[in-house]
Amino acid sequence: MRFVDEYRDAALGQALAGEILATVDPGRHYKLMEVCGGHTHSIYKYGIDDLLPDNVELIHGPGCPVCVIPMGRVDDGIAIAHQPGVIFTCFGDMLRVPGSQGTLLEAKAAGADVRMVYSPLDALRIAKQNPEREVVFFAIGFETTAPSTALTLKRAKAEGVANFSCVCNHVTIVPPLRALLESPDLRLDGFIGPGHVCTVVGARPLQFIPADYQRPVVVSGFEPLDILQSIQMILRQLADGRCELENQYKRVVPHEGNLRALEVLAEVFELRPHFEWRGLGFISQSALRLSDAYVDLDAEVRFSTPGVRVADPKACQCGEVLKGVIKPWECKVFGTACTPEHAIGTCMVSPEGACAAYYNYGRFAREREVV
Amino acid sequence: MGTPVTDREQRILGIIETARAKRARFKDPRITMAHGAGGRATQTMIEGLLVPAFASAAGAEMGDAGAVSVDAADLALTTDSFVVKPIRFPGGSIGELAVNGTVNDLAMSGARPVALTLSLILEEGLDSDDLRAEVEAIAATARAADVEVIAGDTKVVQRGHADQMYLCTTGLGRIDPRARLSPASLRPGDRILVSGAIGNHGMAIMLARGEFELESEIVSDTRSLWPAADALMQAAGPSLHTMRDATRGGVASVLNELARASGVAIVLREGDVPVDPAVAGAAEILGIDPMYVANEGKLVAFVAPDAAAEALAALRAVPGCERAAEIGEVKTDPPGMVLVNTAFGGRRVMDQLVGDPLPRIC
Numbered sequence: 044m045r046f047v048d049e050y051r052d053a054a055l056g057q058a059l060a061g062e063i064l065a066t067v068d069p070g071r072h073y074k075l076m077e078v079c080g081g082h083t084h085s086i087y088k089y090g091i092d093d094l095l096p097d098n099v100e101l102i103h104g105p106g107c108p109v110c111v112i113p114m115g116r117v118d119d120g121i122a123i124a125h126q127p128g129v130i131f132t133c134f135g136d137m138l139r140v141p142g143s144q145g146t147l148l149e150a151k152a153a154g155a156d157v158r159m160v161y162s163p164l165d166a167l168r169i170a171k172q173n174p175e176r177e178v179v180f181f182a183i184g185f186e187t188t189a190p191s192t193a194l195t196l197k198r199a200k201a202e203g204v205a206n207f208s209c210v211c212n213h214v215t216i217v218p219p220l221r222a223l224l225e226s227p228d229l230r231l232d233g234f235i236g237p238g239h240v241c242t243v244v245g246a247r248p249l250q251f252i253p254a255d256y257q258r259p260v261v262v263s264g265f266e267p268l269d270i271l272q273s274i275q276m277i278l279r280q281l282a283d284g285r286c287e288l289e290n291q292y293k294r295v296v297p298h299e300g301n302l303r304a305l306e307v308l309a310e311v312f313e314l315r316p317h318f319e320w321r322g323l324g325f326i327s328q329s330a331l332r333l334s335d336a337y338v339d340l341d342a343e344v345r346f347s348t349p350g351v352r353v354a355d356p357k358a359c360q361c362g363e364v365l366k367g368v369i370k371p372w373e374c375k376v377f378g379t380a381c382t383p384e385h386a387i388g389t390c391m392v393s394p395e396g397a398c399a400a401y402y403n404y405g406r407f408a409r410e411r412e413v414v
Numbered sequence: 415m416g417t418p419v420t421d422r423e424q425r426i427l428g429i430i431e432t433a434r435a436k437r438a439r440f441k442d443p444r445i446t447m448a449h450g451a452g453g454r455a456t457q458t459m460i461e462g463l464l465v466p467a468f469a470s471a472a473g474a475e476m477g478d479a480g481a482v483s484v485d486a487a488d489l490a491l492t493t494d495s496f497v498v499k500p501i502r503f504p505g506g507s508i509g510e511l512a513v514n515g516t517v518n519d520l521a522m523s524g525a526r527p528v529a530l531t532l533s534l535i536l537e538e539g540l541d542s543d544d545l546r547a548e549v550e551a552i553a554a555t556a557r558a559a560d561v562e563v564i565a566g567d568t569k570v571v572q573r574g575h576a577d578q579m580y581l582c583t584t585g586l587g588r589i590d591p592r593a594r595l596s597p598a599s600l601r602p603g604d605r606i607l608v609s610g611a612i613g614n615h616g617m618a619i620m621l622a623r624g625e626f627e628l629e630s631e632i633v634s635d636t637r638s639l640w641p642a643a644d645a646l647m648q649a650a651g652p653s654l655h656t657m658r659d660a661t662r663g664g665v666a667s668v669l670n671e672l673a674r675a676s677g678v679a680i681v682l683r684e685g686d687v688p689v690d691p692a693v694a695g696a697a698e699i700l701g702i703d704p705m706y707v708a709n710e711g712k713l714v715a716f717v718a719p720d721a722a723a724e725a726l727a728a729l730r731a732v733p734g735c736e737r738a739a740e741i742g743e744v745k746t747d748p749p750g751m752v753l754v755n756t757a758f759g760g761r762r763v764m765d766q767l768v769g770d771p772l773p774r775i776c
Contacts, residue, residue: 053759060759088703089760090755090761161625372427403765
């Protein structure tokens with residue numbers, strides 16, 4: 044496949060792995076965080092961990108949009124889905140995220156009309172095809188997916204689709220990163236920057252990471268060579284004693300971002316004063332809601348929801364895992380109360396979360412050689 | 415990863431291993447679509463509810479068909495239902511699937527298909543031409559597979575209680591004397607063969623539903639696998655340890671089931687797995703791994719190393735299996751797991767599917 048295979052060349056990968064090995068200080072342990080769930084996915088898919096020296100550890104960050112949705116929000120969604128006449132739409136991977144009383148998939152089995160869509164525009168199309176029903180889109184994601192929600196809302200408003208509304212759970216990437224970096228017990232040496240988010244917001248918003256917190260950050264693409272190269276760029280900075288924002292994903296990410304997308308976001312959304320993150324707690328100005336001009340399309344206004352905050356269990360230590368302070372197995376509930384089948388915390392919810400990955404593959408990861 | 419394992423970590427790993435080794439318990443309050451996807455939920459339902467209820471030696475082996483001896487005749491019996499939507503898709507239709515699917519379950523058990531029964535569940539309002547077309551497809555496919563449809567049943571349900579038509583076929587086959595097959599018979603060193611490019615059927619169906627607005631030339635691979643099974647048994651004899659058709663859940667699910675059943679590790683070479691460029695492209699766009707996508711005419715075979723080359727050559731000589739390939743090997747450790755050496759040069763675990771193969775948003 045052209046424009047894909049070039050970024051998956053095994054020989055180039057081996058060469059980069061060699062460069063990385065030559066760059067690291069064997070006496071030092073490196074902890075790098077890949078912020079975005081898409082990177083985590085690529086790292087697993089291509090086995091990138093396996094190409095890194097033992098003393099370079101990748102920590103999976105808070106950038107998996109489905110994992111960070113708190114249970115209370117899922118419960119609200121399920122409550123709306125169960126209201127008579129509602130067609131509830133969301134992305135596929137949201138269906139399995141547990142609320143306090145189960146998942147949307149289970150709500151569907153219990154009779155709610157829950158439908159998976161691939162784009163918010165599909166949800167709008169369902170609304171137009173079913174004028175007698177209320178169609179709700181449960182919007183999730185970082186700045187990557189927010190513009191498509193914004194455009195859909197603009198279109199719904201322009202076309203006067205009165206039976207369409209949106210539960211906005213869009214979140215922003217900078218505040219949770221700042222919250223992590225503020226933590227006094229942080230143990231991270233550098234960041235692989237979220238390339239998809241940066242296609243919208245640009246690389247510039249990540250400047251605070253080296254400027255305020257003295258950690259290198261490299262905005263990275265999602266192909267295996269992109270990720271290896273970004274890791275090499277971070278390690279090179281550390282070896283040189285530099286601490287900068289670099290952009291490995293220049294072929295897609297402009298420094299200032301996608302100005303038209305940002306314009307639409309600014310028109311349709313406004314910042315929430317605070318928003319709860321599973322595992323991280325409340326973070327100020329970390330999420331979006333519909334602006335006053337779009338209040339008619341706000342499902343949170345149109346429907347009454349429990350709106351109950353469901354606390355993460357006290358024993359859950361996702362925050363510490365995310366900060367790299369403890370390893371998954373050091374968490375008090377890991378492997379006992381918290382398992383992939385009955386996940387308590389964000390790190391266990393998604394198969395790509397740090398805890399789920401360790402639960403499933405930890406034993407294997409320990410044994411480098413297969414007999 | 416390079417740090418030594420502490421006692422506490424060892425203890426936690428022990429807890430996980432114990433939990434994994436426990437027999438699956440079916441505790442879900444309701445059936446969700448995940449129970450039908452062929453992954454972990456399906457397995458929990460089968461192992462935790464169905465197998466204990468119908469305890470039998472054949473059922474406990476969980477092959478595609480059960481073996482039964484009647485007056486010294488070794489027979490295989492299997493049943494399957496078909497609820498595909500849309501009922502016609504590029505490369506096939508529900509009628510062809512209903513014959514080939516059941517024929518293949520027999521063939522994978524080393525049984526030459528002899529006879530089928532057919533149940534039709536029809537939705538009120540179904541166009542008779544659609545029914546006629548499917549009946550003709552069933553007849554033609556059965557002729558091609560050299561199997562007779564000898565009994566049947568029809569039911570009509572109210573509009574909305576079924577989706578056009580559901581088919582159910584039961585197949586009877588005679589177990590071939592050359593067959594020495596069992597899902598628990600994988601041995602370290604066994605070579606893994608696949609009979610052709612994977613993912614075509616599932617991808618053809620996904621695209622035929624029109625939800626993705628992608629156009630492609632991908633067609634279903636629905637076909638009888640008896641000729642392939644026949645060729646493998648002839649070439650490898652007792653060195654052929656097991657065969658599976660990689661239907662729902664794809665090659666990944668079959669390999670996971672077999673690794674567990676035999677208590678061995680399976681190591682795949684991703685770069686050697688044949689995938690058509692169009693399937694690879696669609697999978698790339700949709701964020702779906704072709705290893706988890708359904709096939710309706712592809713088998714995975716495990717052959718002892720001494721017979722692997724001959725078996726592969728024999729397989730490639732079967733029409734429709736020209737692209738058969740050796741894709742990996744059975745190892746000892748870690749038992750029950752499927753590992754992949756990625757084309758990029760890394761390594762990963764290829765796990766069971768947790769639910770439907772859903773596209774990722776990020």
